Amino acid sequence: MNATTVSRLTSFAPAAISVLAIEGPRTLEFISKCWQPNQGSSVLPTNRIRFGFTKATDNQPRFGCNESIVVCRTNHERVELHCHGGKQASEKILETLSSLGAMVIPWNQEPCLLARDPIEQEAMEDLVHANSIRSTAILLDQMRGALSRELKRIEQLNANGKLQEAVDCILQLRQRFAIGKHLIHPWSVVLAGPPNVGKSSLLNRMLGYDRAIVHEQAGTTRDSLMERTSFDGWPIDLTDGAGVRLASEASDPIEIAGIDLTLQKAREADCVLLMVDPFSGWTNSHDRIYQETQGKRILVRSKADLQKATSVPPSLLFDAQVETSVMTGEGILELQSAIVAALVPEAPDSGIAIPFRTRHIELLNRLIGL
Ligand SMILES: Nc1nc2c(ncn2[C@@H]2O[C@H](COP(=O)(O)OP(=O)(O)OP(=O)(O)O)[C@@H](O)[C@H]2O)c(=O)[nH]1
Ligand SMILES: [Mg+2]
Numbered sequence: 001m002n003a004t005t006v007s008r009l010t011s012f013a014p015a016a017i018s019v020l021a022i023e024g025p026r027t028l029e030f031i032s033k034c035w036q037p038n039q040g041s042s043v044l045p046t047n048r049i050r051f052g053f054t055k056a057t058d059n060q061p062r063f064g065c066n067e068s069i070v071v072c073r074t075n076h077e078r079v080e081l082h083c084h085g086g087k088q089a090s091e092k093i094l095e096t097l098s099s100l101g102a103m104v105i106p107w108n109q110e111p112c113l114l115a116r117d118p119i120e121q122e123a124m125e126d127l128v129h130a131n132s133i134r135s136t137a138i139l140l141d142q143m144r145g146a147l148s149r150e151l152k153r154i155e156q157l158n159a160n161g162k163l164q165e166a167v168d169c170i171l172q173l174r175q176r177f178a179i180g181k182h183l184i185h186p187w188s189v190v191l192a193g194p195p196n197v198g199k200s201s202l203l204n205r206m207l208g209y210d211r212a213i214v215h216e217q218a219g220t221t222r223d224s225l226m227e228r229t230s231f232d233g234w235p236i237d238l239t240d241g242a243g244v245r246l247a248s249e250a251s252d253p254i255e256i257a258g259i260d261l262t263l264q265k266a267r268e269a270d271c272v273l274l275m276v277d278p279f280s281g282w283t284n285s286h287d288r289i290y291q292e293t294q295g296k297r298i299l300v301r302s303k304a305d306l307q308k309a310t311s312v313p314p315s316l317l318f319d320a321q322v323e324t325s326v327m328t329g330e331g332i333l334e335l336q337s338a339i340v341a342a343l344v345p346e347a348p349d350s351g352i353a354i355p356f357r358t359r360h361i362e363l364l365n366r367l368i369g370l
Contacts, residue, residue: 004030006102007110008090009080011128018090022102023078023111030100031079034093035069044073054093067092078112117148122357126184134233134347135183141351147173147360150353154367170364173355179344180356182270186228186235187343190266192293193275194285195219195243198302201326202275203227203240206336212240219243222258224265231336234344239265244285263292271296271342273335274318278308290316296342298322304330 004024010017022030032042037052044050054067067089070082083089098104107113108125116124123143130136142148150173157166191199200212200221211227213220224241242258250256266272272293276282290297296319301310304323320338324331348354355361 003103004101005105005109005111006094006097007105007107008094009107009110010085010090012087015085017082017085020081020083020090020093020097021078021110021112022081022097024102025077026101027077027079028073030097030102031071031081033100034096035071035081044071044079046073046075048072054096069093117145119148119151119360120145122359123147126356129184130235131228132186132230132233132235134230135235137233137350138180138183138348138354139356142354142356146351147353147355151363151367158367167368170368173353173364174361176348176352176354177356177361179348180354180360181358182235182343183356184235186237187270188237188239188265188268189271189273189339189343190239190241190262190269191273191275192241192244192262192266192289193277193300193302194245194280194283197243197275197277197280198324198326199240199243199275202273202300202302202324202332202335203238205326205329205332206238219255222254224258224261232340234340236339236343239269241265244289246284246288263289266293269293269295271298271319271339273298273300273339275300275302276310276312277302278306278310279303281310282312286312298335298338298342300324300335302326304328 002024004022004026006020006022009019009021028044031044034054035052036042036055037050049070049072051070054069067083071079073079081093083093094104113121113124120143123139127136127139127143130139150169154166154169191203193199195218201214203212204210204214207227207229212225221240222242224239226237226239229236229238241262242255244259244262250259266289272289272295274286274289274297276286276299299312299318299321301323303325305325305327319342322331322335322338324335355364
């Protein structure tokens with residue numbers, strides 16, 4: 001006989017309600033032992049919401065605390081319970097059901113989830129971690145089968161001998177992974193430049209609140225700090241850090257450690273905002289950052305309100321150049337658009353298949369024998 005399982009579908013985060021799902025052959029038996037309707041028969045017709053209370057069980061006499069529970073039988077062997085959102089209420093119900101014989105399992109092991117296509121199941125798991133509009137929309141599309149359908153179509157093309165068409169589709173999907181891999185692992189954008197060019201001011205302005213200390217004294221930021229945000233609905237991790245000086249200019253070990261950290265973050269970044277202001281102009285530190293980074297680079301000419309021109313070696317290539325001022329707001333939106341354009345040159349149409357886990361790429365590679 002299959003086990004009867006129970007899992008919490010909602011998180012521990014503070015919320016108005018918690019939702020638990022109990023599923024398996026003994027579902028109705030367990031429910032009848034720990035729940036009673038506030039009126040009428042305790043029979044549970046499917047897809048009808050019933051209001052009631054917890055009742056004491058032999059094992060859990062203290063459970064009869066009249067905790068309100070709304071139940072809904074969603075199929076003949078499955079019931080969803082909606083209770084108070086505090087951790088204690090749902091814990092107590094899980095404990096009681098477990099003492100009656102139900103097996104407590106994590107939400108992503110739920111039988112109705114495991115019955116889904118594995119890719120759709122993975123999309124559902126990742127959706128829990130998505131925190132930007134675009135990521136959510138793309139993962140919802142995959143949860144509704146966009147990628148699974150595309151894989152089946154490719155298999156069909158293969159089976160029908162349309163190999164070139166199948167390979168083209170696979171190559172296109174592999175390109176889209178550049179977006180898919182960032183849905184729950186945001187793109188990393190690092191602000192870099194010498195001390196005092198306005199990195200922390202720009203970070204604060206782009207976040208919309210004062211996250212980092214800003215001061216006229218050079219060397220204000222020492223450690224590296226990262227905040228998650230989104231630009232045009234795409235998830236972005238913005239990192240600010242110590243201003244970079246050459247090894248010969250910095251002697252304080254804390255400053256040197258800060259510079260190393262900034263450079264390491266810049267090397268790992270998907271996009272570096274290389275900042276130059278009218279006071280420092282282009283320096284050896286800029287050369288160092290430029291040489292050490294390989295991702296997308298955007299030149300940010302900060303403090304544009306001060307109206308002083310800054311010349312930059314013409315031989316250096318940037319994905320974009322933007323003038324900004326945190327005083328007037330000039331160029332801030334333009335910079336955000338430039339970052340998005342560098343990271344996501346072509347926004348995908350809604351509803352299309354996008355691989356979002358390395359496993360999907362391995363699957364695609366196997367299809368073309370790689
Ligand atoms: N006029 C003007 N001043 C700015 C602008 N951005 C920053 N500043 C000033 O420049 C100084 C340094 O700003 P920060 O944001 O602390 O610079 P930073 O690059 O983070 O400096 P460190 O942390 O020391 O490396 C402060 O006095 C800011 O008010 C700007 O757009 N216009
Ligand atoms: Mg700073």
